[in-house]
Amino acid sequence: MNLDFSQIVPSIPFILEGIGATLKFVSVSILFGLLLGTILALCKIGNKKWLKWPADIYTSIFRGTPLILQLMIIHYAVPQLFLYDIPVFLSAVLAFGLNSAAYVSEIIRAGIMAVDKGQVEAAEALGIPYRPMMANIILPQALKNILPAMMNEFITLTKESALVSTIGYMDLMRRAEIVGAQLYRNFEPLLFAGVIYWVMIFILTNIGSWVERRLRQSD
Amino acid sequence: MIKTMELTKNFGESIVLKNITTTINKGEVVAVIGPSGSGKSTFLRCLNLLEDPSSGHIWLKDEEITSLKVNKLQVRKNIGMVFQHFHLFPHMTVLENVMYAPVKVKHMKKELAEKNAKELLARVGLIEKVEAYPNRLSGGQKQRVAIARALGMDPEIMLFDEPTSALDPEMVKEVLDVMKDLAQTGMTMIVVTHEMNFAKEVADKIIFMDEGKLMEEAEPQSFFKSPKTKRAKDFLAKVL
Ligand SMILES: Nc1ncnc2c1ncn2[C@@H]1O[C@H](COP(=O)(O)OP(=O)(O)OP(=O)(O)O)[C@@H](O)[C@H]1O
Ligand SMILES: [Mg+2]
Numbered sequence: 001m002n003l004d005f006s007q008i009v010p011s012i013p014f015i016l017e018g019i020g021a022t023l024k025f026v027s028v029s030i031l032f033g034l035l036l037g038t039i040l041a042l043c044k045i046g047n048k049k050w051l052k053w054p055a056d057i058y059t060s061i062f063r064g065t066p067l068i069l070q071l072m073i074i075h076y077a078v079p080q081l082f083l084y085d086i087p088v089f090l091s092a093v094l095a096f097g098l099n100s101a102a103y104v105s106e107i108i109r110a111g112i113m114a115v116d117k118g119q120v121e122a123a124e125a126l127g128i129p130y131r132p133m134m135a136n137i138i139l140p141q142a143l144k145n146i147l148p149a150m151m152n153e154f155i156t157l158t159k160e161s162a163l164v165s166t167i168g169y170m171d172l173m174r175r176a177e178i179v180g181a182q183l184y185r186n187f188e189p190l191l192f193a194g195v196i197y198w199v200m201i202f203i204l205t206n207i208g209s210w211v212e213r214r215l216r217q218s219d
Numbered sequence: 220m221i222k223t224m225e226l227t228k229n230f231g232e233s234i235v236l237k238n239i240t241t242t243i244n245k246g247e248v249v250a251v252i253g254p255s256g257s258g259k260s261t262f263l264r265c266l267n268l269l270e271d272p273s274s275g276h277i278w279l280k281d282e283e284i285t286s287l288k289v290n291k292l293q294v295r296k297n298i299g300m301v302f303q304h305f306h307l308f309p310h311m312t313v314l315e316n317v318m319y320a321p322v323k324v325k326h327m328k329k330e331l332a333e334k335n336a337k338e339l340l341a342r343v344g345l346i347e348k349v350e351a352y353p354n355r356l357s358g359g360q361k362q363r364v365a366i367a368r369a370l371g372m373d374p375e376i377m378l379f380d381e382p383t384s385a386l387d388p389e390m391v392k393e394v395l396d397v398m399k400d401l402a403q404t405g406m407t408m409i410v411v412t413h414e415m416n417f418a419k420e421v422a423d424k425i426i427f428m429d430e431g432k433l434m435e436e437a438e439p440q441s442f443f444k445s446p447k448t449k450r451a452k453d454f455l456a457k458v459l
Binding site for chain 2: 122126128137
């Protein structure tokens with residue numbers, strides 16, 4: 001079998017640098033998605049139609065088209081319209097953040113809807129205004145439904161992040177490809193990158209189950 | 220105390236309340252009875268504007284609460300409500316459940332709210348449960364906390380929607396006893412109930428509803444002895 005890991009050893013630091021690049025853009029995307037997703041969710045659960053339907057259309061578009069297409073449009077197509085160059089990092093964060101916001105908003109919306117209707121009625125009957133009702137009564141209960149699903153979303157996003165290699169962002173994936181091309185050996189660098197992805201996801205998954213266990217304990 | 224005039228509620232096509240006109244005086248205990256689906260809950264929920272009446276008027280004391288100008292939250296401060304399924308806040312302790320609204324809505328000082336809450340919980344016999352979470356309580360205890368929570372806002376009227384229907388039989392009495400005590404303090408109470416004995420013993424007035432209409436309004440003795448309408452007779456024949 002034609003396998004020789006010793007050849008990639010000099011390139012290991014180069015590939016490892018991609019971890020930082022991946023984590024940086026993944027965490028900024030998550031924060032962006034979380035923020036926008038929360039706003040979208042609030043639009044969806046309110047009773048204002050003119051807020052609700054734009055949020056619904058947004059969600060439908062970003063969940064109903066391939067992420068790689070969204071990435072390409074943001075990085076290549078939109079700059080064509082406005083005649084400027086967009087940095088890869090910005091494109092990556094925009095595409096993943098905007099996309100994640102759609103999923104996050106659905107997770108939050110569903111989590112809130114799953115809270116017993118009686119809770120809202122009890123709060124209303126006590127004369128509690130909307131904001132404190134949301135902040136102190138509904139959201140704390142919704143969090144139990146939201147957090148586990150949110151962890152899943154972060155895991156998916158981390159995995160899918162490898163797509164940004166297609167627009168030339170120097171993440172883990174891209175670096176593994178470059179090393180592969182230089183050495184004319186693809187198996188070793190890709191396998192190496194795969195192991196790193198697996199470790200990252202493994203850690204995230206464990207954080208996720210830890211969160212879930214904590215939530216269940218408080219029942 | 221509370222007065223309705225031609226109060227009507229429909230959900231889309233179906234008319235659930237038809238021209239309810241009645242007056243409930245201060246300190247009165249009114250039992251609302253009638254078959255399932257007759258609109259009892261809807262009537263109660265209109266009174267504190269959990270449902271918007273489709274037409275007609277409601278006055279609370281001298282204020283018309285069905286006028287467009289009123290602040291619903293303001294109205295609800297004066298009207299306590301107890302639900303069939305308690306609806307306690309599960310992530311708060313018993314004490315926090317009772318304290319939350321007075322602190323948040325009435326801006327009461329924490330220390331004062333806590334003192335009041337403990338007095339109320341003592342009154343419903345649950346002072347030893349202040350630190351417990353609702354899921355550690357029996358149904359009867361939960362409902363007593365729910366009553367204390369509603370009383371925490373110091374309302375002038377209390378609405379009860381089948382407060383004992385979700386309870387195991389052995390817990391019905393402890394809740395009814397709390398309600399009797401409350402009635403004795405002169406609280407104005409409107410109670411939707413299937414407990415005919417409670418209605419007989421404690422209520423000053425019976426309202427019998429059927430198909431969204433107020434069919435009869437009478438003192439308990441005369442209502443239970445000689446109901447005027449055939450509907451009421453049939454109903455009583457079934458439940459007594
Ligand atoms: N939100 C709603 N939308 C549509 N129909 C409703 C709604 N709430 C109640 N109804 C209908 O209104 C009618 C009266 O309901 P309501 O709950 O007031 O009856 P009830 O007398 O309290 O009955 P029960 O003894 O079963 O509690 C029922 O036919 C019910 O299906
Ligand atoms: Mg009912």
